[in-house]
Amino acid sequence: MTLQLVSRIAPQEYVSEVKAYDRLADALKARFIKRVLFLHGTKSMMKAAPFLPDLKEQGIDVVDVLFNGECSTKEIQRMIDLLKSEKLDAIIGLGGGKVLDTAKAAGYKAGTVPVILLPTMASNCAAWSNLSVLYKDNGECIGHQIYPQQTSLVLIDPRVILDSPINYFIAGVADTIAKWYESDLLLQQANRKSLALYFAREAARQCLEIPLHSAEKAIQDMRNGQLTDDWTQVMETNVMASGLVAGFGDEYGRATAAHAIHDALTIRPETHHLLHGIKVSYGIMVELIIEGKEDEMKRLLPFYRALHLPLCLADLSLSGISDGEIREIAEVATRPNSLIQMHPMNCTVDTVYDAIIGLEEWAKQNTVR
Structure with missing residues (x-):
């Protein structure tokens, strides 16, 4: 199988350390x-504010x-309009994946202005990857867009992420292990x-191991508020290793079946309260049914x-x-534009339907409720 291979490996600069935000003004x-646009969520700003420098004191508007x-x-266009009307030099995104993805999209589409990301959660690889997952205003996923522009700077203060909701961290772990399963067959069958x-492939392997x-x-350490080596390694795996899979592998390392199942589940309002990685983890099991990998x-x-993590429709x-x-x-x-292609x-409609039904039967046989 010959797919596109254009490596967009990493942000131009990445710093993960206590007091990383102290570097922001100089950077x-x-x-x-x-002059910068500072895009953020309410809760994320509350968590990060004690560690952020006063940019205005440093002469930055x-x-x-x-x-x-x-x-x-609509939200991306709102940012583009602000960047242009206010004649801003860059956009900073502080928060979770959707904030970061919006900043990346607006920065590129406004004329490739620099993008600086300050993730406050480790729930996905949005801080690392040069793409955005796009949604309708009602929360329905409509696909993703890849940009030729790399993020200029990523700053992670582990203390902020350690203080983030644990369920987002768990969702990030679930999303990360999908990198191995979704890229496995593609990378095995690469004819170059x-x-x-x-x-x-090595990055994908670490995303599982x-x-x-x-x-x-790491999750227990997070519950205890302990900034340990295990927690830090898992946190950076969620952000860095998962982003490196497609960063090096391009189409050979892209999301496939598990994320396609996630995207399809978003048409059901009942699933909107579930985090991205949780729905992806269900998609992993559907994918393994399709591939006949019951041992896995x-x-x-x-x-x-x-x-x-969910194993059946009831869990969703x-x-x-x-x-x-x-x-x-x-x-x-x-659908023709689905990642499962x-x-x-x-995979056909019947393939996926049979896999969902098959997973229901497998879950009944292998779980105790």
Whole structure:
């Protein structure tokens, strides 16, 4: 299988350390940035504020903007309009994945202005990747867009992320392990020799091995408020290793079936309260059914139980849906523009429908409720 291979490996600069935010003012000055749009959520700003420098005292003008909640076309355009009307030099995004994705989209589309990201959670690789997952204003996922522009700077203060909601961290772990399963067949079947693909596969391997080995302890450390090596390693795996898979591997390292299932689940309002990575973790199990990898499912079962990840429709608040509604999810998952079209097994509506039904039976046989 020959896919596109354009490596967009990493942010231009990445710093993960206690007091990382202290570097912000100097980093802006080094980029000749004098006026910035500062996009953030309410809760994320409350967590980060004690550690942030006063940029105005450093001679940098700040236009403070509260995020509206969705990385949507409307919200992105609002940021673009502000960047242009206020003649701003850069955009800073502080918060979770949707805030960061909005900042990346607006920065690029406003004319490739520099993007600085300050993630306050480790729930996905949004701080690392050069793409945005796009949503309608009602929360329905409509796909993703990749940009040729890398993020200029990422600053992580581990203390801020340690103080973030644990359920977001767990969702990040779930989203991270998907990197291995979604890229596995693509990278195995690559018919080209490339060091970039080797690095992509090794990054994907760490996306599985580090969480399986250390995530449970890291989650407990987070509950105890302890900034340990295990927690730091898992946190950076969520952000860095998961971003490196597609960063090196491009289409060989992209999301496929598990994320396609996530996207399809977003048509059901009952699932909107569930975090991205939680729905993806269900998609992993559907993908493994499609690939006939029951041994791998059994390997993951204790991990899923420990992290309370979903194994059936009931776990997604979808216990009462009909066969027709399940088929509708399968239809959305296999649309022509769906990520599942990247999967090498040529998945059809029936493939996905049968896998969802098959997972229901497997879950009954392998879980105790």
